[in-house]
Amino acid sequence: MSLDLAAAPAETTSAPLLEVRGIVKQFPGVKALREVNLTVSRGEVLAVVGENGAGKSTLMKILAGVQSYDAGTVLLDGVEIRVDSVEAALSHGIALIHQELNLADNLTVGANLFLGREPRRWGMVIDHDRIARDARQWLDRVGLEVDPQTLVSDLSIGRQQMVEIAKALSVNARVLIMDEPTSSLTQHEAEQLKNVIRDLSGRGVSIVYISHRLGEVRELAHRVSVLRDGANAGELRDGQITHENLVRLMVGRDVSQFYRRADATKESRAMAASNPPLLQARGLKTFAYPREALDFELRAGEIVGIAGLVGAGRTEVLQTLFGIEPAIEGEILISGKPVRALCPRDAIDAGLALVPEDRKAQGVILAMTVRSNLSLASLRQRQRRGFLPKAYEEELSARSIANLNIKTPGDEQEVGFLSGGNQQKVALGKWLALEPRILLLDEPTRGIDVGAKAEIYRIMESLAARGVGILFASSEMEEVLGLSDRALVMHEGRIRGVLARAELSEEAIMRLATGQAATPTLSTG
Amino acid sequence: MKKVIGIFCLLLVVCVATAMMSDQFLTKYNIENLLRRTGLFGILSVGVAFVIITSGIDLSIGSVVCLVGVGLPWMLTVLKVPLGLALLTVFGVSLGIGWAHGLLVTKLRIQPFVVTLCGLLIYRGLARGITRDQTMGFGNDFKALRWLATEKISAPGIEGFGVPLPFILMIGVAILAAILLNQTVHGRYLLALGRNEDAARYSGINTHRMIIMAYVICAAMAGFGGMLFVLDVNSAQPADFGNFYELYAIAAAVLGGCSLRGGQGTILGVILGTALMQVLRTMITLVDALPKNIEYAIIGAVILGGVATDELVKRYVAQRKAAKQLQA
Numbered sequence: 001m002s003l004d005l006a007a008a009p010a011e012t013t014s015a016p017l018l019e020v021r022g023i024v025k026q027f028p029g030v031k032a033l034r035e036v037n038l039t040v041s042r043g044e045v046l047a048v049v050g051e052n053g054a055g056k057s058t059l060m061k062i063l064a065g066v067q068s069y070d071a072g073t074v075l076l077d078g079v080e081i082r083v084d085s086v087e088a089a090l091s092h093g094i095a096l097i098h099q100e101l102n103l104a105d106n107l108t109v110g111a112n113l114f115l116g117r118e119p120r121r122w123g124m125v126i127d128h129d130r131i132a133r134d135a136r137q138w139l140d141r142v143g144l145e146v147d148p149q150t151l152v153s154d155l156s157i158g159r160q161q162m163v164e165i166a167k168a169l170s171v172n173a174r175v176l177i178m179d180e181p182t183s184s185l186t187q188h189e190a191e192q193l194k195n196v197i198r199d200l201s202g203r204g205v206s207i208v209y210i211s212h213r214l215g216e217v218r219e220l221a222h223r224v225s226v227l228r229d230g231a232n233a234g235e236l237r238d239g240q241i242t243h244e245n246l247v248r249l250m251v252g253r254d255v256s257q258f259y260r261r262a263d264a265t266k267e268s269r270a271m272a273a274s275n276p277p278l279l280q281a282r283g284l285k286t287f288a289y290p291r292e293a294l295d296f297e298l299r300a301g302e303i304v305g306i307a308g309l310v311g312a313g314r315t316e317v318l319q320t321l322f323g324i325e326p327a328i329e330g331e332i333l334i335s336g337k338p339v340r341a342l343c344p345r346d347a348i349d350a351g352l353a354l355v356p357e358d359r360k361a362q363g364v365i366l367a368m369t370v371r372s373n374l375s376l377a378s379l380r381q382r383q384r385r386g387f388l389p390k391a392y393e394e395e396l397s398a399r400s401i402a403n404l405n406i407k408t409p410g411d412e413q414e415v416g417f418l419s420g421g422n423q424q425k426v427a428l429g430k431w432l433a434l435e436p437r438i439l440l441l442d443e444p445t446r447g448i449d450v451g452a453k454a455e456i457y458r459i460m461e462s463l464a465a466r467g468v469g470i471l472f473a474s475s476e477m478e479e480v481l482g483l484s485d486r487a488l489v490m491h492e493g494r495i496r497g498v499l500a501r502a503e504l505s506e507e508a509i510m511r512l513a514t515g516q517a518a519t520p521t522l523s524t525g
Numbered sequence: 526m527k528k529v530i531g532i533f534c535l536l537l538v539v540c541v542a543t544a545m546m547s548d549q550f551l552t553k554y555n556i557e558n559l560l561r562r563t564g565l566f567g568i569l570s571v572g573v574a575f576v577i578i579t580s581g582i583d584l585s586i587g588s589v590v591c592l593v594g595v596g597l598p599w600m601l602t603v604l605k606v607p608l609g610l611a612l613l614t615v616f617g618v619s620l621g622i623g624w625a626h627g628l629l630v631t632k633l634r635i636q637p638f639v640v641t642l643c644g645l646l647i648y649r650g651l652a653r654g655i656t657r658d659q660t661m662g663f664g665n666d667f668k669a670l671r672w673l674a675t676e677k678i679s680a681p682g683i684e685g686f687g688v689p690l691p692f693i694l695m696i697g698v699a700i701l702a703a704i705l706l707n708q709t710v711h712g713r714y715l716l717a718l719g720r721n722e723d724a725a726r727y728s729g730i731n732t733h734r735m736i737i738m739a740y741v742i743c744a745a746m747a748g749f750g751g752m753l754f755v756l757d758v759n760s761a762q763p764a765d766f767g768n769f770y771e772l773y774a775i776a777a778a779v780l781g782g783c784s785l786r787g788g789q790g791t792i793l794g795v796i797l798g799t800a801l802m803q804v805l806r807t808m809i810t811l812v813d814a815l816p817k818n819i820e821y822a823i824i825g826a827v828i829l830g831g832v833a834t835d836e837l838v839k840r841y842v843a844q845r846k847a848a849k850q851l852q853a
Contacts, residue, residue: 388709
């Protein structure tokens, strides 16, 4: 199917359905999009890929009217349109299925489908019969066999997403934008979604599809547009859509150089493998999966990745180790000695540090200065009888800005005005002040640009080389593959397997992460 | 700092306007009175500022003022409790109230609004219950204690003018509060958790303890203020003593630059906010052209105007900043 669609170069004969020209978007401190172009034809499945922070989500939000743009034009059927609100975008037939679902989960499926445009009787009363009838028709289109009277909160994430798609179709969407639609779906649900996408494409609905899963992109897309650092990095069709090409365009250089570490540090890694365990978890049960006991260990100087799909329980492992939510059961040993991490303070005193997943909500305080953020975690140790150690704060921020290459006009700048990558360096820097023995990182490079990513990787490596044990959770396959000495792969709260560096491959990880595989090496270490 | 300058200018404008419209405004008597009231209300405002900085609220201040204000004379004149014990009890009850508020807010995660609204009702009810709604006062006794609220420290060189002691006490409280907020790690923690409690917790800060501390400070200031209020007027009716004082305190804090979203505020701003409120009330009393019964309307309008202006200025600055960056 993809072959004949791509073989007929529709663009030469007919104008594209949707065309984006020179879109520019400026956020405080960072240019998110610099003159980005994009076209989609009728019935085409266009995949938009790029690293986190490349600007994909921003572009999609602009198209759907969620976010404004500073310059550029959007054309539909060759006519310029304004998409300055969600309503305007919808009225032109452009609908966005959000990464975070936007359903009112306390209402029924039917009520959600017709939210804001409920059919009424006598102009006043909601016509529930008609909602049920009409809802059925749209749910059938996406092959969803649920009663429209069901509460959305009773549906799985995958089904909720189908409801969102049905909702978009019911407003006559001609362009359907999907932001990482499969990121939280089971294998089976993802297959269903792919079928729905193929079906819609056959009916002439254009699909713009953001995904990190390159396999999926290869399978579905007629064409791939790659963004890098907020600009067009290139385009691939059919035969060109290979893993190597995608990654090369996304990263902008050879991958092996980008994800370190290749073999230059072989020796130090070999040494790490012989170190005694620094951190051990024995029968650890987290609050998210209180029935699953976890066993794993981390050696000094080792970098261990935790892979898995969204909801696999990776974040919860790190949070439990750090005492955000105490363990339900089990033991944590550091250098062989049991520690009780009941709160972050205990964990910090035991030599742990956590750079959390959600930078803006947990990692830094946006409305405080770079200096105050950097010193926040170490104030307790450095206080002088309760008074602020001002000289220390100044010295620390000067040192951190230099060592971590934090780009900021000064240390009195509010962190909210920095780019994502520099914010992340601040989130990391405040822990380095304490010289932790064990560094936990949750999605260490989410939403930051490629340059900053590389810098974060370098920092992780140099810490490991100095004997810090690093445990990081990541949804980015390349990151796990490139950085890990070992990788724990989680699925539904369990560690499905531990892959040594030699065994690491995208396929091996996905097999374990989706819970299909036998578990060849279930033991730790 | 810009906010403090803004509120200071507003205060100046209102003072000048009132002085022009009434020849009584600049009398020694009136200025003394203004300073005393600013001192008394300022103590309450400084207390509530700590709670507001944690993005909480304390609606029980007026009732705590009442409980202490009638409780102290009741213990001294009706129960004949020794002075030291009475003061200790008042102090202990205030701290206990704040501690209970903090525990309920942090450990049980009840919204501060609800916790302190219930407090407002409970302490008022208790105050009226123990006194059976009888007006309480010290009569002609306890002169030494009342000295705290009634004494004036004569200013050198100005005949017949003295700075009321409550104002000086308030300055002392404000200096301590400013040191706590700006010079200690606890103050930094309060500002941090007010902006983002999660991030503060993830940084190893014991956020619950800090929040409890804020409620304790607030209730302690309410208790201290309540004592000074009753020592000043010497007569407290349980049914209305301290009514609405929490709203004056909150309004002064907001006017002075505290955001109810938390994490923002300066002690100097809060004091200036309190002073502005008191000057406004004086203006309504002194200027004959203003009908006396619209006091609340005027105060409400000024606060709303101040906060709205602040918001508009903020937006304008943000826009200019964004435009500049786009050019760069």
